[in-house]
Amino acid sequence: MESHRDxxxxxxxxxxxxxxxxxxxxxxxxxxxxxxxxxxxxxxxxVSHGDGLGGSSLQYGLSLTNEMELIEAAASVxxxxxxxxxxxxxxxxxxxxxxxxxxxxxxxxxxxxVTEADVSPQHISxxxxxxxxxVGFLMMSHxxxxxxxxxxxxxMESYGADTVYVVDSAGALLPYxxxxxxxxxxxxxxxxxxxxxxxNLSLAMANTLAAIEEGSTRIxxxxxxxxxxxxxxxxxxxxxxxxxxxxQTGIDIYKMMDIAENIVAPILEKPQxxxxxxxxxxxxxxxxxxxxHAQRASERFGIDSRDILIELGKRNVVGGxxxxxxxxxxxxxxxx
Ligand SMILES: C[C@H](O)CC(=O)C(=O)O
Ligand SMILES: [Mn+2]
Numbered sequence: 363m364e365s366h367r368d369x370x371x372x373x374x375x376x377x378x379x380x381x382x383x384x385x386x387x388x389x390x391x392x393x394x395x396x397x398x399x400x401x402x403x404x405x406x407x408x409v410s411h412g413d414g415l416g417g418s419s420l421q422y423g424l425s426l427t428n429e430m431e432l433i434e435a436a437a438s439v440x441x442x443x444x445x446x447x448x449x450x451x452x453x454x455x456x457x458x459x460x461x462x463x464x465x466x467x468x469x470x471x472x473x474x475x476v477t478e479a480d481v482s483p484q485h486i487s488x489x490x491x492x493x494x495x496x497v498g499f500l501m502m503s504h505x506x507x508x509x510x511x512x513x514x515x516x517x518m519e520s521y522g523a524d525t526v527y528v529v530d531s532a533g534a535l536l537p538y539x540x541x542x543x544x545x546x547x548x549x550x551x552x553x554x555x556x557x558x559x560x561x562n563l564s565l566a567m568a569n570t571l572a573a574i575e576e577g578s579t580r581i582x583x584x585x586x587x588x589x590x591x592x593x594x595x596x597x598x599x600x601x602x603x604x605x606x607x608x609x610q611t612g613i614d615i616y617k618m619m620d621i622a623e624n625i626v627a628p629i630l631e632k633p634q635x636x637x638x639x640x641x642x643x644x645x646x647x648x649x650x651x652x653x654x655h656a657q658r659a660s661e662r663f664g665i666d667s668r669d670i671l672i673e674l675g676k677r678n679v680v681g682g683x684x685x686x687x688x689x690x691x692x693x694x695x696x697x698x
Contacts, residue, residue, distance in 0.1 A: 365403060365612030369574060369604060372406040372469075372582045373399050373597055374558070375626060376436065377448055379588030380412035381651040383631055385425040389435045392427075394625050396436035399585070400443040402617035404597075406469055408446040409436045412590065412651055413681075414473060415447055415454030415462060421684055422453070423654075430461055437466025444468035448499070451481045452682065456488050463492040472518075473499035473529070475680050476506040479514040479521075486521040497556065497580075498523035502680055504534040504647055508546040515547050515555075525554035525580050530569065531681065533560030533591055533640075534647040537572040544576035556580030559595045561587060562644025564636055566595040567603065574609065585618065586626040587634035591643045591650030598622045642668045646675025655684055659691035669694055 376392055392409060399407050411417030411429050418425035437445045446469035447462045448454075459470060470489035472482045482498060489496040498518030503511055515526040528543050535543075540557065547555045557573035559566035559582070570581055583600045587593030598618035601611045627633075639657060643650055648671050656674070660667035673690045 366610050367405065367612040368579070368610045370405050370580050371597060371601070371611055371613060372408055372446060372580065373404045373585060374408045374582050374594060375584040375586070375588035375597075376432070377408040377410045377414075378412060378590055378594055379584055380410070380425070381590035381654065382588055382593070382634070383629065384654060385411055385418065385423045387425070387432060388427055389431060391629055392432045393435050393439050395585075395621065395629075396443070396445075397439045398617065398621035398625055400440040402614045402621065403612050404443055405612070406446050407436060407440065407443050408448060408471065409433050410448045413453055414450045415458040417453055430465060433462050433467055434465040444495070446471055448473055449485055450474070450681070451485050456485065459485065459488055460492065463494055467494065469495040469497065471497040471499045471527070472523070473501050476500045476503050476511060476514060479517040482518060483521040486518065486523050490522045496523050496525075498526040499529055499558070500527060501529045501531045502649065503528045503530055503543060504532060504539065505678065505680070508542050511543055512546045512550045515551060519551050519553050523553060525556050526551060527556035527558050527580065527582075528573070529558040530560055531649050532647045533562030533566065533644040533650060535565070535569055537565065537568050540569045540572045541576050544573045544578050548577040554580050556582070558582040560589065560644070560650045561592040561594065561596075562636065562640045562650065564592075566593075567600065570595045570600060571603070574604075586622040586630065588626055588630060589650070591653050592636045592640035593634040639667050639671065642671045646672050648675045648679065649681050651681070652684065652687060655687045659687050663691040663695040665691050665694045665698075
């Protein structure tokens with residue numbers, strides 16, 4: 363029997379968490395996590411390279427395992443959960459989306475920078491043609507005022523998306539800003555509104571609750587906080603908090619705690635915490651997935667990683683401009 367769910371959770375550790383472990387997921391790890399999440403009755407499980415389909419590259423980081431193998435493996439072990447994939451037009455291609463669907467993906471999340479929804483119509487249409495549940499994912503949502511965000515979300519709705527997400531890629535939004543954005547979308551759209559948080563300012567839970575209060579019914583979390591930067595809203599904590607609030611997710615809390623402790627914690631290269639660098643991501647409004655790249659550039663050029671991140675924030679650098687991390691570090695080193 364289908365569980366009643368007030369809020370539908372998408373677990374993103376097997377995609378956003380890929381950034382945190384340098385895209386080194388193995389098939390065994392993905393199978394163990396996906397199987398556990400399915401048994402805990404998580405409705406959606408996202409599996410891809412951290413930067414989505416086709417992300418494995420020198421620019422974004424090479425994957426240990428071909429993501430299609432990971433998607434196929436996850437799809438083969440889940441009984442009820444739907445496997446989701448992320449696709450950034452310009453990184454992932456239509457053939458890759460078709461391949462992911464043929465391997466068992468049931469949801470496509472088409473991600474663009476918050477002001478660039480107009481690069482997504484073909485990908486959203488294809489996802490719909492393939493029979494996939496389709497989400498528009500507006501990244502770096504802190505960089506646009508609510509009116510702009512609403513305009514862009516309406517474009518995605520007009521292309522056929524079933525849901526549009528406000529994505530706080532940098533973990534830079536404050537609760538009142540989340541409320542304003544979700545309320546704007548709820549007032550203007552007829553489709554579902556989702557929210558994806560990062561915990562760089564320790565606000566992922568507060569922001570997620572603010573989003574739900576304003577009517578967001580699609581929410582992302584990462585178990586054990588396995589996501590870019592300081593991670594996302596910690597899923598097992600979120601389902602416990604929502605349960606206390608009387609908000610049904612249909613997810614088994616004990617099972618989630620056990621998977622977090624026994625399966626996911628050993629995958630983490632180090633425990634997820636808010637380090638000085640992840641704090642600066644949120645403070646400066648820098649894309650969470652830049653964290654490890656900036657730390658590597660810091661070692662290579664002998665520059666404080668915080669200075670690199672602050673400078674990237676001043677330059678309003680967005681996803682896809684990872685090459686700027688090296689440029690900025692080199693410039694700062696030359697200026698020393
Ligand atoms: C490609 C990004 O990692 C997508 C995402 O999770 C975000 O913007 O946040
Ligand atoms: Mn993210």
